[in-house]
Amino acid sequence: MAKKYYITTPIYYPSGNWHIGHCYTTVICDALARFHKLMGEDVYFLTGTDEHGQKVEKEAAKRGVEPIAFIDPLVSELKDMWRLLDVKYDRFIRTTDADHVACVQRIYQKLYESGDIYKAEYSGYYCTPCEAFWTENQLKGGRCPDCGREVTLQKEESYFFRLSKYAPRLLKLYEDDPEFLQPASRVNEMVNNFLKAGLQDLSVSRTTVKWGIPLPFDQRHTAYVWIDALSNYISALGYGSGDDSLYRKYWPAELHLVGKEIVRFHAIVWPAILMALGEPLPKRIYGHGWLLIGGEKLSKSKENARPELTDPYELVKRYGADAVRYYLLREIPFGSDGEYTNEKFLTRINADLANDLGNLVSRTQAMIVQNFGGKVPPRGKEEGPDGELIAAAEGLFEKVKRAMDALNAPEALGAVFAVISRANKYIDETTPWLLAKDPAKRARLGAVLYNLAETVRIVAVLLRPFLPAAPGRILSSLSRSPEEGFDALTFGMLEEGAAVEKLPPIFPRFDIKKEIAEAEKLVAAKQAEQKKGEAPAKEKKPEIAFDDFGKIELRVGEVVACERVKKSEKLLHETVRFGDEVRSIVSGIAKYYTPEEMVGKKVVVVTNLKPVKLCGVLSEGMVLCAEDKEGKLSLVSPERAVESGAEVR
Ligand code: MSP
Numbered sequence: 001m002a003k004k005y006y007i008t009t010p011i012y013y014p015s016g017n018w019h020i021g022h023c024y025t026t027v028i029c030d031a032l033a034r035f036h037k038l039m040g041e042d043v044y045f046l047t048g049t050d051e052h053g054q055k056v057e058k059e060a061a062k063r064g065v066e067p068i069a070f071i072d073p074l075v076s077e078l079k080d081m082w083r084l085l086d087v088k089y090d091r092f093i094r095t096t097d098a099d100h101v102a103c104v105q106r107i108y109q110k111l112y113e114s115g116d117i118y119k120a121e122y123s124g125y126y127c128t129p130c131e132a133f134w135t136e137n138q139l140k141g142g143r144c145p146d147c148g149r150e151v152t153l154q155k156e157e158s159y160f161f162r163l164s165k166y167a168p169r170l171l172k173l174y175e176d177d178p179e180f181l182q183p184a185s186r187v188n189e190m191v192n193n194f195l196k197a198g199l200q201d202l203s204v205s206r207t208t209v210k211w212g213i214p215l216p217f218d219q220r221h222t223a224y225v226w227i228d229a230l231s232n233y234i235s236a237l238g239y240g241s242g243d244d245s246l247y248r249k250y251w252p253a254e255l256h257l258v259g260k261e262i263v264r265f266h267a268i269v270w271p272a273i274l275m276a277l278g279e280p281l282p283k284r285i286y287g288h289g290w291l292l293i294g295g296e297k298l299s300k301s302k303e304n305a306r307p308e309l310t311d312p313y314e315l316v317k318r319y320g321a322d323a324v325r326y327y328l329l330r331e332i333p334f335g336s337d338g339e340y341t342n343e344k345f346l347t348r349i350n351a352d353l354a355n356d357l358g359n360l361v362s363r364t365q366a367m368i369v370q371n372f373g374g375k376v377p378p379r380g381k382e383e384g385p386d387g388e389l390i391a392a393a394e395g396l397f398e399k400v401k402r403a404m405d406a407l408n409a410p411e412a413l414g415a416v417f418a419v420i421s422r423a424n425k426y427i428d429e430t431t432p433w434l435l436a437k438d439p440a441k442r443a444r445l446g447a448v449l450y451n452l453a454e455t456v457r458i459v460a461v462l463l464r465p466f467l468p469a470a471p472g473r474i475l476s477s478l479s480r481s482p483e484e485g486f487d488a489l490t491f492g493m494l495e496e497g498a499a500v501e502k503l504p505p506i507f508p509r510f511d512i513k514k515e516i517a518e519a520e521k522l523v524a525a526k527q528a529e530q531k532k533g534e535a536p537a538k539e540k541k542p543e544i545a546f547d548d549f550g551k552i553e554l555r556v557g558e559v560v561a562c563e564r565v566k567k568s569e570k571l572l573h574e575t576v577r578f579g580d581e582v583r584s585i586v587s588g589i590a591k592y593y594t595p596e597e598m599v600g601k602k603v604v605v606v607t608n609l610k611p612v613k614l615c616g617v618l619s620e621g622m623v624l625c626a627e628d629k630e631g632k633l634s635l636v637s638p639e640r641a642v643e644s645g646a647e648v649r
Helices: 020-038 054-063 067-084 098-113 163-176 184-195 225-230 245-250 260-277 312-319 321-331 342-372 386-405 409-430 439-463 470-477 512-533 546-550
Strands: 004-008 042-049 091-094 117-127 132-134 152-161 218-223 255-259 285-288 291-293 554-564 572-578 581-587 602-606 612-614 617-619 625-627 633-635
Touching: 004 020, 004 245, 020 042, 020 067, 020 255, 020 285, 020 291, 020 312, 020 321, 020 409, 042 067, 042 245, 054 067, 067 091, 067 312, 098 117, 098 225, 098 260, 152 218, 152 260, 163 184, 163 260, 184 260, 218 225, 225 260, 255 260, 260 285, 312 321, 321 342, 321 409, 342 409, 342 439, 342 470, 342 512, 386 409, 386 439, 409 439, 439 470, 554 581, 572 602, 581 617
Parallel strands: 004 042, 004 255, 042 091, 255 285
Antiparallel strands: 117 132, 117 152, 554 572, 554 602, 572 581, 612 617, 625 633
């Protein structure tokens, strides 16, 4: 039976503004999934979106839409990005999928029944962008230790997970199984920063967040987003459902690949939950490094204001999926951070893809077409540097495999490109263009070109997990199947007489200076576009005389009744009392206040504005509001209790 290989990416927050840093984890997983499929393994590759929580709730409210209407287009964009990058997953899970929701509820129920979840009061610091709780000691200068942003003190009734109980087992797990969490530096981080001090129980429910999965035993609470999110790794396989065949087949996962900032959740919270459920643990968690810009994590919220082209859609459109994937897989040393610049990207793809690989392929094809009528020449006798080239090509699979077992795509690609360089050197050593001039050396010319074509074939097969397009085209040009697999890596399988086609250059060479200038223009245009979208700076109004101000009559009124204006989403109709006088007033505040909230409020009103009718309702005044940057309105009210009708001066 084929070996099972279950691999996952983290599920993405539906935040939009996707950048090349987001592509990193998933492109590596895709290369690993493709590699293991080519190894003949039974692979299941999972990715998806993490859709609940306060952040989404707030963003949707800001736009005045339901959370799901806010999320859906962002999820489509993300799927488009994976399509563009040729990422082939087996399931795209959304935490709003019904089967996931049901599974999370089952998990909570089970942990509640076993006593691992209990009710208490929560008091702690919450970072909304990271959706993470912190104790006072963990804060850095009073701010979130992960992202440096403000945190809010929150107090509420909450259910807790007995995380503290699992600290000794987690410590033992790291000791007994050094494979479990990698690289080793992450183990030290977990032990020194969290486990040594002992773990606190984790608050795993919220009453203030409505956009979440209701707990089955207490519907006033929703599930904490990280428990909801982590559960995706087993809910996607039908854990605990009527049909858990995928779970039985694929769990435990071979690998959860995640960015280093979320190792804490994967290496502490997740195994503890699985221990509490009595389920096996994933075999390996790897915390990779970040793509940096100007030394900082490339991120949508911190806006790395640099002239770097980080938009994956634009990059793929200009340079192709193979080039973008190649850069991500080759350039960033695995496990460490790597700086991203337009220049590094272009230099890398020019040097490796256009020069080394492109030249080897085109020179080999051209010489076979010119000298042998486009037919593979006979293999011939081995002599000179042949043995070395053949050994390099034959030994390549083992090197790639060893590197991929260590998840090290840069090393695997380094090995492939070392063989490509060896083959280019072989051309210089054997000088086929001179052999072609001497009819007595035709057999030798044939042998040289055979060795080159066969090396190109082997290299193409081994590049298949990394580059989804070019290797297939190279293989087809040698009359081989574009899907040629790892069972065809023996040197000498290319058949004499097979047709060889001369392809147009598979990777164009880019003029780096010109491309950088273009990229800078594109980024500047995008930044200008974004600025336009931001609220324009308010124009200062001209100075007025005191007499002019005196013409405005402002009074405090008390809202005695309030209802929505029919057929309008924006308007409320208030009945406002000013001493003995009662007026009808219409205000555009329905998005920010409910009619029930309005009743009893003291508001400041311009009372000498000419009356108007709004949506057919008489308005005899204007209620004053303050407007924040996002356009949200807040009523202006007297700071101390005053009688209705009081004048405002
Ligand atoms: N929703 C959580 C994960 C829950 S998993 C149970 C999350 N989502 S995320 O959208 O913020 O991140 C998704 C992946 O993108 C993470 O692996 C993260 O590390 C990665 N990256 C985002 N920016 C990155 C860089 N600048 N560089 C490399 N990877 C980075 O976290």
